[in-house]
Amino acid sequence: MNRTASIKDVANHASVAVGTVSNVLNYPDRVSQRTKDRVLKAIDELGFVRNDAARQLRAGHSRTIGLIVLDVGNPFFTSVVRAAEDAAALHGSAVLLGDSGHDAGREANYIDLFQEQRVQGLLISPVGDVTERLDLLRERGVPTVLVDRLADEAKFSSVAVDDDAGGYLAARHLLDTGRRRLAFVGGPTSIRQVADRLQGAQRAVKEEADATLEVLESEGQTVLAGRSVGNMLVERGRENLPDGIFCANDLLALGVMQSLTMTHTYRIPDDVALIGYDDIDFAVSAVVPLSSIRQPTEALGRTAIELLAEEVESQNPTHRAVVFTPELVVRQSTGTSSAG
Amino acid sequence: MNRTASIKDVANHASVAVGTVSNVLNYPDRVSQRTKDRVLKAIDELGFVRNDAARQLRAGHSRTIGLIVLDVGNPFFTSVVRAAEDAAALHGSAVLLGDSGHDAGREANYIDLFQEQRVQGLLISPVGDVTERLDLLRERGVPTVLVDRLADEAKFSSVAVDDDAGGYLAARHLLDTGRRRLAFVGGPTSIRQVADRLQGAQRAVKEEADATLEVLESEGQTVLAGRSVGNMLVERGRENLPDGIFCANDLLALGVMQSLTMTHTYRIPDDVALIGYDDIDFAVSAVVPLSSIRQPTEALGRTAIELLAEEVESQNPTHRAVVFTPELVVRQSTGTSSAG
């Protein structure tokens, strides 16, 4: 077999017109059972596969949606992607995935590629400030939904998670379990997520007259950064130790946990309660299973697709910004002091 | 602006023929500087973006390569993807990424989608046994390279990593640092990777007359599975403890490490050396930085693209199977007994 079969080959083989073959594929109800059978048989025998380029060219629109994330390795995005794919499948669309890796150049490449492919629309978790590029997309009429980033509602729809609420949730949980001398670990605070989570925590702490919140700025958001903050706490000694620690993400929390438990100086949660953020897979299998704040990633992905579908279907551009509230996951690291 | 500009609009706007616009885009050398400038200006003013569907339809082939992996969340695949994207970019192609999530249905959907898109070729890390489906692809003339899976060289090219060599490397390292009573942790051994790594380890142990290798089968490849094996070891007591442990992956090793160090009964590497496999990000930030076997994921991704390019360019199907040897990464967990 030399060339892949075309719809014309199928038509000849089944002794029908090309339009009929097309109808079998797109509007089966318009075709009688008898000819439908013949055509399907011919398709099977010739191994015909629809040429999407031709279909798209004629139909004027594709069946694909572009999705550009900052890092496919990040479980947060992995989960969003999975949900988006499933939701898109329900709409009969497929997702083309691009990984910008926080690199503006790669992101630009993907935007160009997806434009050339004439995707139905674009879901993007943008690198830094790309207002100009996104404005261009808007002018070109490519419906776009921002993921994990709030947008000017006059211009774009967006889905995001309320980090302030997440911070509040974490701190409130520590307070509810009787902790009063809290510490926040995270940094740099120039990162919006970190700042918002801190702000939420502060809001919760203000509700309790006798509660305090100390901010321990970390150098980055890694296990090692967490461990060095933890080591510092160990050195400060027992009387200066907070009784509840909220870390801006789980990696930091795992690092802090390593420092505090490695030396066997302190016990979690008896001496100090610990809560992280993101609920990564490792949280549950830490030495002391880690309480955390879980982001509704499936809902994010699903809703992003739905917002995009809205934009695609309706002509007049009414944008919506959907904000989700994260969820508290309680594990042993913030259990009520069990040692008694 | 209603409709996106076509090449014809550009031609009108610049007062040239459509063929000239096409030449500007594809063969700039054939066009004089003067008209090139005029055309580029028109392209800019109209915001023209090439319609890839039309180009592909006429040109007969696309500029995209399909890549289907088992799990984008797995750092192994993330790294392969990244390398493949970069290598493809050098060839002027873009990678469309599909995540089968170990699900044959999703995999089939992506294969269909990519066929309809008429990708240049397919890189796939297949779910289970898909010989039939892949044979179909071969008949249809879609060049295919298997990733992380050896293939019948008469049919497909493939890239893979030599797990036997990796197992040998790990065990040999333990032996070289003076350990003699080794243990292998992993399971189920029905997984090819696990079996091969074990086999390699056994080969190394046979080289030393006084060395032994005990197999501790785990239930899965998770931190928790590792921890339960570790707890079992702790209970066995010091005299029955191996002095070197090789885990089939890093998660298991981290679990074993938790058990052994949590109780402060044993010290790593003084009482027992520990080495994992995969060199995940967490390995370096474990309580005791974990030695591991690193797979050459970048080389895998790059080579897969190159093999595919070979198949696309040459007509006669000569397939190659490229096998890479993994690399030993020494960290503290197998350091020579420093406590002395």
Place this chain on the structure above:
DNA sequence: TCGTACCAATGAAACGATTCAAACTTTGGC
């Protein structure tokens, strides 16, 4: 028997690029 619906099937036109033979223009040698 005729007229009217209705249902199926037809096939030419269109989508927007690339390709390529042909037409046109410029250059340089004599």
Place this chain on the structure above:
DNA sequence: GCCAAAGTTTGAATCGTTTCATTGGTACGA
């Protein structure tokens, strides 16, 4: 000033679908 060669530009044909006005056939009621 003429001619050939080299360099540019042209525009019709083509890729494989979808779309849709039109045709052919059948059934039913008058």
